[in-house]
Amino acid sequence: MDQIFFSGTLPPSLIFILGAMLVPALSGRLKQVYLLMLPLAALLMLMSMPNGMHWNTSLLGYDLVLGRIDGLSRAFGYIFSLVSFIAVLFALQVKDDIQHVAGLCYAGAALGVTFAGDLISLYIFWEIMAVASTFLILARRTKSAHGAAFRYIMVHIVGGLLLLAGVVMKISQTGTTAFDYIGLGLNDPASILIFLGIAINAAIPPLHSWLQDAYPEATATGAVFLSAFTTKSAVYLMARTYPGTELLIWLGAAMAAIPIFYAVLENDLRRVLAYSLINQVGFMMVGVGIGSELAINGTVAHAFCHILYKALLFMSIGAVMHMTGRSRCTDLGGLYRTMPLTCLFCIIGAASISAFPLFSGFVSKSMIISATGHGKIVAVWLILQFASAGVFHHAGIKVPFFTFFGHDSGLRPKEPPLNMLLAMGIAAFLCVYLGVNPGPLYSILPFPVEYVPYTGAHVVAQLQLLMFGALAFTLLILSGKYPAEIRAINLDTDWFYRKGGRLFYVVADKVFNGINAVSARLTTGAVRGLAALCDALPATVAVIITAPVNWLSGSERRNGHAWKAFVQEALATGTVPTGATILVITLGLACLVAVALVL
Template structure:
């Protein structure tokens, strides 16, 4: 029985248990259940379980190999740390959604077939959205609906690609896709994965939604969605060279937009995009060292990015502020938070003896070893930008700089404990990299602590520090809002609805105009002249659709704002189109 104890099932059963408990019992269970998952990981081995047939399709509900085990290990660790960080909250909904979110991430990692992956993929989208809604303010609700609609659209693309792929190949088992074949199925699945990986221009949902999540919810969000996307890219698209260009662009895009940011969590969100760019580029290279680099960097990133979001979350919780222009001088009141945050900042900046140094450098070395000098150079430049903003600008203006006049206390002990555990991992991996390298999917023949590498890295970091000090007055944050590609779908949805509504309004005006006098009598005579059986049928269908549309419209007005209704209607149109086209293609296939 223990051989078939899926970590996702443990989290789902835990989610069902939590509402039955109260106060301390619920808090204890929220940590014990992830600890059980961590214990389960120590007993897990390579293999597959749960092979079943459904409507003639072979499904593999659980499949573990070295790649899936690495991601499962770090997901387990982050589940424990994240729930310790969230110990103090009294919100059953957040705990349940976090459990389902983590469980669905395990479902993706251990899925052996496309349909199992798809189900877990969609649960992950809906469960994570609640962590945004839970902030319970207007901005969070709007951002949550946008987040949900974007990910529902991604799920539709994935479903369409899976159906077409199954029709073309006759198999629904997850595995590397043929780059040479390409085709619609290949591209639909790739676009869906790129959307979850926050590849520009499909990335604005991340920086739009993550800053609006709850303090504890943002920590979970930073860990799972983009990294499950990295996992499925490694699994299905190794060596897809198109990803190299996208990955390099991501790495630079994130650090450039971080320059403009005043919101501390939005700034960290842009650096998620930047860091995931390294992983995406490594997947595109496709060599063993590059794929090891993508995997190890995802492992390290989950922990140090979680630590950074925990540090910033502690500041937001204790001050109620998140703009850099409203913060400063907090190092006196929150010294432990400052120290723990800086561990994460040094890790993401790839300082020697910290985790980012032993993972990020593997990707850059893989690019150089694969004779991609331009890629290695641009990724190195992006690394310097990461240190400039996450390692220097953000902590300077948040903890030092001009005193904002606030004197908050340190956050609750559980938050400091969780940050301390994440910091230990950041340092432990940096000091003992072989512990991480032994988990990687391919044998590792890489030694990060060479004299040349240390000298080169420290030289770059010190030059960046010098540039920061020299240009400090030009880096002052401003009270501005940076526009991203989310502007297009916000405005685009409104334009679509304007075009959709105006013909309807024109028709209504015409009916009203014809509603009195001769017009009404003319319509009456025309209707009597056309009373045939087929006309009765068409009238019944049209009237039925009209009544249903009217009632649905009333329902939408009751449960959603007008803007959200627009998004819902747009997505319904997209769902219909994306479901019909694959079906037609499948029927037309020889």
């Protein structure tokens, strides 16, 4: 086995996963410091690592690479480590070790996927991600959370199986576990299966409904982890394996546009954020599909910024939920009076996701839109402009307006604990810092950057778009035409998989439990028959052996049934006539002598 260590260090993924195992053994301040040190250690290690293949080992004759570090993986590794620190800080007050362990394993698995240089370790970390993230939903311990977690893991098991099938076929085709660019080939089943497995995690429509079903059911802190890793690790893999795939341009455009309509109608604020997450990943898919250096740089930059501002939005709503127990538009409003800092942080997140100039979303999203313009993909360019206005409408205005302003709900909660405020403050600072000074972000992108976001045309065009969205929202509110926030469930394509999940459960229950029942009956009958046979066997053998005794003794019990009853009674009571015993012994010795003479 080759060395799994590099300069005496562990891979960042294993720092998280192995480190999580010690969490239940710690308590108090020591546990909190330890939790914060794990992501910092991973980040510092990554910063010191040169590009190349590290932490090589082998398994069953296959080469495994746990540390493929290059421009693409390094950028995702930085943001995954950074957001892990922010999410852990936000969750420090949580007493539930399951959430801490699951969150760390989830983050570690995402880093494992990011740095995997082979298909086997990629699949292993992919499945660890699915399992660990499920516990962040289950940890809420409500009936709806349990149902959502069941549907969530069911979908990701299907995605994992598709990925596994593609991996096995690809290894069989190439004879190696290494992977990089794959490309989508209609005559290559392996590439199609791997693509579908990644597409499920990327929440590409119509395979997206697991996301808005599951994320709102997670704990307040668990949703922060969930918003960062699953879809963005899928974005990374798409950028690694399928750049320039034209199909992704159109899938991404649909992905950016369709969720807007659902987000406008949605009452639950975390479902609104889930839909806006799908919308933003759509921009990234368009960038991957275009595949140019500008587009890939835009995708990576937007993933980096998106993780920060989406985590900030989920943290702000999570803080509100933590203090009030509510997350619906109809239950909230007027909270700016007693939660001014949380309100400010939410507005910064909203401005960032809306791509306001001087906020992080502006310096990343505009790269992707510019790439569509350079590629002369006019229809997609128009769709992305519409999607930009739409996300400002629902995530940029609706979320902070109905949470902190709007009608007065009468709630007067205090600000959340200090650790939550610090986590939101760090994320908010980075959203503003990267928006004002994008140089550090551009310096870690996979390709050299010559793009300048702050040109007169970019700024004016974006402000016009945003002001149009703000005007439309204002007019709809003042005219009473804005869709009412009501307590309702808006069915998406999740209707099919909810029904499908229930059908799968019923079929599985009838088929497999029916097989179990039949097997139980057959097994019970066989065991009972064998027991009866074993119970009767000694008496039967004794009757056969003693039949000569019965005949020679001239007994009155020459009748077979009578003799059988006599022998059974004798065996049961242990009272066998002495003469019969002597006769049996004599016959036995005679048989032995006869056998000896014959041999």
